[in-house]
Amino acid sequence: MNNTRKIVISVVGPSTRFLSGISYYTIRLCNALATQNAVHAILFRNMLPKRLFPGWKRIGKTDVSIGINSSVEVLEVLDWYNPFSWALGAKRLRSSDAVIFEWWTSSVVHMFLALLLLSGKKSKIFIEFHEVVDPLEYGILPLRMYARIMGRIIRRSASRFIVHSEHDRILIASQYKINPKCIAVIPHGLYDQYPILDKGQSKTILGVQNSFVILFFGLLRPYKGVSDLIRAFEKLPGTIQDNAILLIAGEAWEDLESLEIINNSPLANRIYLKNRYIADEDIPIFFSAADLLVLPYTRASQSGVAHIGIAYGLPILATKVGGLVESLGSYKGTKFVEPLDNNALIQGIMELYNTRAQERYEPPDEMRWDRIALKMREIMSN
Structure with missing residues (x-):
């Protein structure tokens, strides 16, 4: 990939409907990348059955402190239960030079896999790990095994992997049988969008x-x-x-x-x-x-x-x-x-x-x- 030309990057992550730190990370990363690249934000609209989310009563009702820049093309379309939404997301991926999947829970991995298969996997694929396995999922054997199996399947399609510490690099390599040389360590960015008050x-x-x-x-x-x-x-x-x-x-x-x-x-x-x-x-x-x-x-x-x-x-x-x-x-x-x-x-x-x-x-x-x-x-x- 030419380091001087503008490249098209798709970032796949949660929207602010299920507001979390990963939502803000996705926003901040998209905005930062968009200063030098063309960025598409392909976001989850429904990540899991609503009632399974402990804070389900506030889904889609919370205000956010920062939004995605107007220069970023936003497609908030991915539903955990709707293959047609996966096809729409995959269509956007086909026009990308690189795709970054934000991984923090195994509950969305089936959508990652569907996007890869439907897009034809022509782009460079990067998986950015925020968690090895969610602590709640880790305590439930079927979910832990599902995350491990799906992680090992999807890793075969990725070009590189990204974590935020050397500690996580070692864990990810062990958990998903990835060559450590394929895992890059990039620091986590600041959440500095809030004003400092008296x-x-x-x-x-x-x-x-x-x-x-x-x-x-x-x-x-x-x-x-x-x-x-x-x-x-x-x-x-x-x-x-x-x-x-x-x-x-x-x-x-x-x-x-x-x-x-x-x-x-x-x-x-x-x-x-x-x-x-x-x-x-x-x-x-x-x-x-x-x-x-x-x-x-x-x-x-x-x-x-x-x-x-x-x-x-x-x-x-x-x-x-x-x-x-x-x-x-x-x-x-x-x-x-x-x-x-x-x-x-x-x-x-x-x-x-x-x-x-x-x-x-x-x-x-x-x-x-x-x-x-x-x-x-x-x-x-x-």
């Missing part, structure tokens, strides 16, 4: 004024380690507890244990739980109010929440799991602790409380979207 005013809006705000943000799922964070908060010195608020903002999908721990906690009055979907318009308030972002995960490939925190220049306390070590390693505001080690979590919070930064940390240049688009183009040209 910290004092944001705290007042949330009712946490004059407090050191420790933020956990995102869906509550067992592997996110929220229960560990609550127990660590309960064991902090009294001088910190009296001046700190643990702010947990996110919808509880599977993690009922953490809800029970909060209800029975002796510090329940210092734990502010916002158990709901956090709309895009509210995200700036939570991150602007925060003094510390904690990611106490027990496993992770990447974290979109971390890339919001970096954009806000927050100090981040994260566990040494998955790709977090690499993705956050170049960010000067990060402190790492071992996972499932509450003493280390306590010490980390204490240290960052006592040495809290007065200025925002700068995000690494490697996370800029123009850099990421350039690296994508280089891979496609080889």
Whole structure:
């Protein structure tokens, strides 16, 4: 592929009907690539039976903070149950020089395979992995086996594969029997589309004024380690507890244990739980109010929440799991602790409380979207 001419790139991923971090990644990638290339966004309209999605009541009803640029041709057409929609998507792929499939769940892999077969596989195919296997799917043997089998089938059609860390490169190579040399590592971009608000005013809006705000943000799922964070908060010195608020903002999908721990906690009055979907318009308030972002995960490939925190220049306390070590390693505001080690979590919070930064940390240049688009183009040209 000539590295100077404008090439046609199709990006296949979720639309904002099922709004998630992958939706935003798809938008930001399309916009970044479109500055130097012709880009088609081929999006999922219906990814799975609606009632199987825990947040099904808000599907198609959530506002978004950033949209796809007008220079990008958008085709929001793919339905999990409709082969005619796959044919429409495949028709668009035929006119592309390169196709990027955004992989984060095996529930859409049958559509990937159909698109490849119907398009004739004449384009260069790239699969960008955001997850090896979704944590929920991994816990269900038939789904885990389905993801592994389908992944090994579809990999035969791909030219290259893209991940966001060396850790994920090794996992993907093992899980789907891919030659590691065919897997490129490109950093995850920043989610910097949100405005930074006045910290004092944001705290007042949330009712946490004059407090050191420790933020956990995102869906509550067992592997996110929220229960560990609550127990660590309960064991902090009294001088910190009296001046700190643990702010947990996110919808509880599977993690009922953490809800029970909060209800029975002796510090329940210092734990502010916002158990709901956090709309895009509210995200700036939570991150602007925060003094510390904690990611106490027990496993992770990447974290979109971390890339919001970096954009806000927050100090981040994260566990040494998955790709977090690499993705956050170049960010000067990060402190790492071992996972499932509450003493280390306590010490980390204490240290960052006592040495809290007065200025925002700068995000690494490697996370800029123009850099990421350039690296994508280089891979496609080889």
